Amino acid sequence: MRRFTLYDTRTRDVRVFAPIAPPRVGLYVCGLTPYAPAHIGHGRTFVFFDVVARALRRWGYRLFYVQNVTNLDDKLIERAAEEGVDPLGLAEQHFAEYRRSMDALGVRSVDYYPFATDYVPEILQQIHALLDKGFAYVADDGSVYFSVAKFSDYGKLSGQRVESLKPGARLEVDPRKRSPEDFVIWKATTPGEPSWESPWGPGRPGWHIEDTAMILRLLGERCDLHGAGLDLIFPHHEAEVALAEATTGAAPFSNFWIHSGMLLMDEEKMSKSIGNVLSLTETIASVGAGPLRFYYLNAHYRSPLTFLPGKSLEEAGEAYARLTVVSDRIGEILERDGSDRPGAEIPDPLAEEAEDLVERLDATLADDFNTREAIALLFGWTRRLAEELPRLEGYSGDALEELASPYRWGEEVLGLFSRPASGASGAVASVVAVALDARSRARARGDYAEADRIRDELHGAGVELEDDAGGTRWRARRTP
RNA sequence: GCCGAGGUGGCAGAAUGGUUAAUGCGACGGACUGCAGAUCCGUUUCCUGGGGGUUCGAUUCCCUCCCUCGGCUCCA
Structure with a gap:
């Protein structure tokens, strides 16, 4: 196993990685909430973690890579209602599109993509544990909240202090909460939403807890590597740390926290909620997956990367x-x-x-x-x-x-x-050879209009020509 | 306001306590070509946000200021 160093958000330094139980390594990456098509900002993060996974495997670590899918949340429910479709089906559909993009980009390193709704029993089990230990409470409407004040280490990942969180920014004052910084781990549902039975009435999982429930089930009390884009550091990962460590008492929840930098669209973060997005599907179709993957890896993963449209x-x-x-x-x-x-x-x-x-x-x-x-x-x-x-x-x-x-x-x-594997299949190669032969004969007799016409046709079909001293070579343009 | 990440040539982006600060794009020149493209070769010695400090030496370490981006309970 090759030694390597890695920046850890928690300790804010670069240090040598050591697996908890060598040679096995657990990598958990927060995946999508697929309420809309994935964009090229998402692509950056997931291509980067693909490289991490590939490298670890090459270096002799036995990696288990899990990337979750939040297939049910407020936005999915909202969006599905607008479109008159089932939220779980909507998530499924966008996730399938995402998988096709990842496949085109060569991302095949993920071992398992768990769906939040497939882990409801684990989530409920963890909620029970948190209630038993006094870290959570049940609100009047049947929602369950995590009590941030009960977890004294809250803020240690992100450096945020509860008292300095700007009240009113987006910290909703909610009468069901004992304290504004508390967050929901079980959400009481209204009729018509997907819901599961619980001792507190019908409900569905809150966002942060799905990851910890999955990790505790799939990777153990502590994972080696936990990552995502750095916009998830707070509150999401902070909440995860609180949930997991409150549940198990084992710390640190993740040995290393890896956060990749944002893709900026002309100096501003690319984000679904701002609307300045370029979908992965369309981008791959227009420029190809190779250049896009190259573009991502051509910058250090922790730096912001400026995307200039058309350039x-x-x-x-x-x-x-x-x-x-x-x-x-x-x-x-x-x-x-x-x-x-x-x-x-x-x-x-x-x-x-x-x-x-x-x-x-x-x-x-x-x-x-x-x-x-x-x-x-x-x-x-x-x-x-x-x-x-x-x-x-x-x-x-x-x-x-x-x-x-x-x-x-x-x-x-x-x-x-x-x-491209199919680029030079026998049939294609022989057709191109015929066309090139016709072009050479046209050139030989000085009929350059015809020669150029053939060249243009081939170009349109994705075949690039290279004339050099030894004759004409060709190659298929890289395809998405 | 608080917590982070950044500021490097025309552009994108690395690295480093020490001779010419990588690499790529672009630009320019050349080779090749019927032309163009592709490809190859060469050039692009004046680029490290401002100000202090430590040091023989700072772009790198420290302090301070300015600016940009992200987060502050939707986000990859």
């Missing part, structure tokens, strides 16, 4: 194309000839450099997941190999695989460099 992703697309040019070429050769193709071995310094680079890449990522620095190293390798491009055809399969090993690292850990 950021176009720029990322250019940069990503540059980054992958050598990798793609090697991939094409190996695909065509097989990895046992004969040829020259790698000249001496290069072989060693490739090996060293892979080690440096791991070391760089092991320093608080510095994906940007890792990408910079990969750009350096591409620059190094770009001059080898004309000689690539001369190398053996083994040599090519060795040269490509840093890119294979990028594929495994960063989820970049994967080439």
